[in-house]
Amino acid sequence: MNMKSEVKCNNVSINKQWWLPLHIIMKNSKITKKLIKYFLFTITLVIFICFFISGSFLSKLYRRQQYNTLKNNAEEIYESLKSNTPVEELYGNAVLIKNSAIIPLTKSKMGIMHILKDMDIKNLHIQDIITIKNGESFLTYKLETPLGYLITFENAAPYSEFLNIIYIVLISVFIIAIIISIPIFYFLGKKFTKPILQLKNISNEIAKGNFEIVETINTHDEIEELYVSISNMSNKLKEKYSFQKKFIANMSHDFRTPLSIIRNYSEAITDGILSEEETVNYSKEIINEVDKLNAMVVDLLEISKLQEGKLKLTLEEVDISYFLSQCVESFLALSKEKNIELVLNSKPIKVLIDEKYMYRVMYNFINNALKFSPNNSIIKISSVETPEGIKVSVEDNGIGIPKNMIKDVWYRYYKDSKSGGIGLGLPICKEILDHHNFKYGVESRENQGSTFYFIIPYTFGAERLELMD
Structure with a gap:
């Protein structure tokens, strides 16, 4: 069994021409196919988890940050109003509602002004979302002050755009990972399956009775350990096979010798050519040879019983x-x-x-x-x-x-x-x-x-x- 650069897998020759059509390789490389399948399953699961996390955890985090910004703006505006200082340019928009009057404090969206005018401000939550007639949504923060209700708000569109960007990135990562991973896993699978196919060939040769292993596997992992185990097994089987052949030859000889003596002596007794004394002596020899055969059979049965683990010690x-x-x-x-x-x-x-x-x-x-x-x-x-x-x-x-x-x-x-x-x-x-x-x-x-x-x-x-x- 010589080292070959060509490995047969399911009767299909896979040589060093790696540019063979990928679908042919995939069809015949079961391990590579499993690797790619498991990878696709894993990355799909990871992307799904990322979608779930981004749709719940990240979105809530992003929204909380926006509400915190609106709250900080409301507090800064209130401090400016108390000190009669101009309201600086801030993130978002703000209005002051006092005695049903709406006073814009920053550049406000007119659409939301009409909504606030028709609303019962007391029923507006501290942190809330308002949708106007044209479908726009706004995040609002309500701060109750001695001057009235100070409301800061900001368009919720960035929030949706943020999620859309995350989803686009995740989908892009998923597609790029698939495109890159398939050829990588193909080459990794080929590299991984090569020593396994070598082990398969070695095992087939051992099954045929060829215990000479000339191939070597140096993967520095469990596959190499398996190769060493198979090599040791092959050496043990080789020794056992050699001993078995010797045993059969020895047993045949040792059984044939007393059987030949028994046959010759029995024929001499049957032919009646012996004296009475010779007949007795021959009969004794026959009994001795039978005892030898019986002792050998007993030994064979005993060692079989011992090797099968049927021996029970009486200590x-x-x-x-x-x-x-x-x-x-x-x-x-x-x-x-x-x-x-x-x-x-x-x-x-x-x-x-x-x-x-x-x-x-x-x-x-x-x-x-x-x-x-x-x-x-x-x-x-x-x-x-x-x-x-x-x-x-x-x-x-x-x-x-x-x-x-x-x-x-x-x-x-x-x-x-x-x-x-x-x-x-x-x-x-x-x-x-x-x-x-x-x-x-x-x-x-x-x-x-x-x-x-x-x-x-x-x-x-x-x-x-x-x-x-």
């Missing part, structure tokens, strides 16, 4: 020293056959474990140590206190494990050619230790020996016991 307080001594006793006969000394070094420490399953772990560790250790050697089984917890280990002086194979020994499908079997012992141990939440590992040098270990954390329940007399 009990166990003296680790006594537990290890019981494990060692199970191998005394086998160790004597190879003249291998089993050395136990452990203090009485109480821990919480599932004794049955942890016995399976120790059985596998010790059995492997005996299998790969030379005659006349020593195997050390110990439990020691460390800062992390109680470290239980099995150390041998056997053939060791090659450095490039150490990380693979815990996998279900791994089997070294020297080990025999189908390689399920350590994977089963791994699942049991994982369910206990114990740290575990192996230290090994080829032709020098191996140490398999696990650590029971103090927080899990490891607790000192008094040394027994």
Whole structure:
């Protein structure tokens, strides 16, 4: 899978010729289409909110400012009248109504003069709007003074023009934003979708079984993090696929061998060419091979059950020293056959474990140590206190494990050619230790020996016991 400058999207080729018709791109770029749709919705909502705010909040604010100006004018005119000084040119117009007489104080609109003449001034609000016959509207402010009612007023047209200007500006912004945003979002969408389409191609290749990823994505965001996750997944699947092929090959061989023996021995017994003693021996061999097959099937079923999370631990307080001594006793006969000394070094420490399953772990560790250790050697089984917890280990002086194979020994499908079997012992141990939440590992040098270990954390329940007399 090579890096290409051309990306296929819904069977349509999108290359670097960005001047392709926009409607064709839009038709086939779903994310770009969504980006533009969401932007249009967002800007429409924002403009609508702006219209609402300008029609209510801004208009009220602007009107309040006009009324404040009319009020200030009325107060200044009143002060001028009291001091018999000329009324200066002010914002708006003003009249003084005294004893039903209307006295213009500034250049007044004649239309509103007639309206005021016919009105009951007492019913006029302090802040009010008056509409004359020709349809003009005026904002008025009424100030009650000892001299009479002082009324300032101003044409309301600027108020309407103010709102119209705001609406025109908002509509212009809306149109300009759409004109500018569509090509911008097209290019942004294209840039955004390119790594996604790369991820799509990578996923398709992985689905086909091609785990080699040669493309790189450097977006410095969550898409790159997703790419890293997919790459890690691909590597894990590659390893698992490799282990699976090895497992099938090993399992086929290990099943075929006892089946061939069973068939050959059964044919010999059926043909009647054996003596009575040979028939008995052959029958015993058949039973042994059947037991081997049964043990392999049991292991397969057990590890499947463990990996499906069906294992339920029964935790009990166990003296680790006594537990290890019981494990060692199970191998005394086998160790004597190879003249291998089993050395136990452990203090009485109480821990919480599932004794049955942890016995399976120790059985596998010790059995492997005996299998790969030379005659006349020593195997050390110990439990020691460390800062992390109680470290239980099995150390041998056997053939060791090659450095490039150490990380693979815990996998279900791994089997070294020297080990025999189908390689399920350590994977089963791994699942049991994982369910206990114990740290575990192996230290090994080829032709020098191996140490398999696990650590029971103090927080899990490891607790000192008094040394027994």
